[in-house]
Amino acid sequence: MTKHSSNFKYRCIDCGREYDGSETMYLCPDCSKLNTDNQPPKGILKTIYNYSEIKNQIKGFTDLESNCFLDLLPIKKLDSLPVLKVGNTPLYKFDELDSKQLSFDLYFKDDSQNPTYSFKDRASAVVSAYAKEKGFETIVAASTGNAGSSLAGLCAAQGQKAIIMVPETAPIAKLTQIIMYGATIVPVKGTYDDAFDLSLKATKEFGWYNRNTAYNPFTIEGKKTVSLEIFSQLNQQVPDRVFVPVGDGVIISGVYKGFEDLLELGIIDKMPTIVMVQSEGSDNIVRNMDHDKFEAKASSTIADSISVDIPRNFYMAKQYIKTFNGEYITVSDNEILQASKTLSKNTGIFAEPAAATAFAGLLAYMSKNKIDDKSRNVVLLTGSGLKDLKSVNKLLDIPKSVNPDSDSLKKFFEKKE
Ligand SMILES: Cc1ncc(COP(=O)(O)O)c(C=O)c1O
Ligand SMILES: [Zn+2]
Structure with missing residues (x-):
């Protein structure tokens, strides 16, 4: 199926001004004029569909789903998406943790099963498809790793050119992916923020399409597909809680946006409780939730993917959390490491520290709150543990080698016990 004209408009989350969807846009031209260094950007655009028209055209959620949610995407045809299988990741239910029966339903949405092993493929797929339809041949992104490796991989699948600007400190597995996928990697002296600013300059100067998180409104559109899938996988039921x-603050905004689209269409009538989980060492959204003026604190955490000084989607995340009574929690690096181990040994899913942070959030939440019996709780696992082996080094205790005979093996196990 092909849609003939642009089926959406942009709405600025700060001033509410709306812009025609036929233009390629990033930030609201009015609000972004006021943006300054060391502050999150104002003027993030939300993509708004013609919900009443969609409502008239579909009989229900199943109709939306049978067309892979094209009605709720800013692209004209599904053929523009990469051939690689993005999204439709498993939702696993586990009844026990450490051999203890859980009183509530615990689900893991395993987004490490995406082609480049992270949630970021959802955004890259939609951005890449849009670029294809609009005739952009080159896409640039600033990234701490996952968004860059994701864009590189999906552009490789689509025959597009990817330019990835990374801070000097990105983990080696993610850099390796970027290079293996044939993208041009530009290490930038300084931080993620420096790489971000340079990519904006390049976008203006060279006419490349920009995939920077939140700056490109379609990153949120790609990410929202996770909520549509969770709703489907729970047999069209809204979960009670989602730990993100x-x-x-882009993934969490995407999670909200997916459910918000379903609210707009009258398919659901309540928003789940979304629980924002940040690392104590990188808590710039949690800490600023009730401040009038945003104050950045230098971040430092083992969860490199969520180590952020100036959250690029601070205002949208805050708006969603306030509007829909979201909750938030922080966890220490040690809790993240322990959660990572607990997750792997209980489920067989090895998540990168940023992803294990969501699970650490659930464990911390459980210790502070009674989670209602039978409630449905989803933990979003956003990336594979193989992407960042260095962070879990501390947990590794590789035994000394044994002689290849049964006696040595027996001794080995005696010692272990
Ligand atoms: C694995 C992983 N988890 C979580 C996040 C957090 O997403 P956001 O920066 O949109 O809040 C990221 C983003 O880089 C990520 O790569
Ligand atoms: Zn505006």
């Missing part, structure tokens, strides 16, 4: 690991 948060750095820039």
Whole structure:
């Protein structure tokens, strides 16, 4: 199926001004004029569809789903998406943790099963498809790793050119992916913020399409597909809680946006409680939730993907959390490491520290609150543990080698016990 004209408009989350969807836009031209260094950007655009028209055209959620949610995407045809399988990741239910029966339903949405092993593929797929339809041949992104490796991979699948600007400190596995996928990697002296600013300059100067998180409104549109899938996988039921690991605040906004689209269409009538989980060492959204003026604190955490000084989608995340009574919690690096281990040994899913942060959030939440019996709780696992092996080094205790005979093996196990 092909849609003939643009089926959406942009709405600025700060001034409310609306812009025609036929233009390629990033930030609201009015509000972004006031943006300054060391402050999150104002003027983030939300993509708004013609919900009443969609409502008239569909009989229900199943109709939306049978067309892979094209009605709720800013692209004209599904063929523009990469051939790689993005999204439709498993939702696993576990009844026990450490051999203890849980009184509530615990689900893991395993987004490490995306082609480049992270949630970021959802955003890259939609951005890449849009670029294809609009005739952009080159896409640039600033990234701490996952968004860059994701864009590189999906552009490789689509025959597009990817330019990835990374801070000097990105983990080696993610850099390796970027290079193996054939993208041009530009290490930038300084931080993620420096790489971000340079990519904006390049976008203006060279006419490349920009995939920077939140700056490109379609990153949120790609990410929202996770909520549509969760709703479907729960047999069209809204979960009670979704635990989301948060750095820039784009994934969490995507999670909200997916459910918000369903609210707009009258398919659901309540928003789940979204629980924002940040690392104590990188808590710039949690700490600023009730401040009038945003104050950045230098971040430092083992969860590199959520180590963010200036959250790029601070205002949208805050708006969603306030509007829909979201909750938030922080966890220490040690809790993240322990959660990572608990997750792997209980489920067989090895998540990167940023992803394990969501699970650490659930464990911390459980210790502070009674989670209602039978409530449905989803933990978003956003990336694979193989992407950042260095962070879990501390947990590794590789035994000395044994002689290849049965006696040595027996001794080995005796010692262990
Ligand atoms: C694995 C992983 N988890 C969580 C996040 C957090 O997403 P956001 O920065 O949109 O809050 C990221 C973002 O880089 C990520 O790569
Ligand atoms: Zn505006």
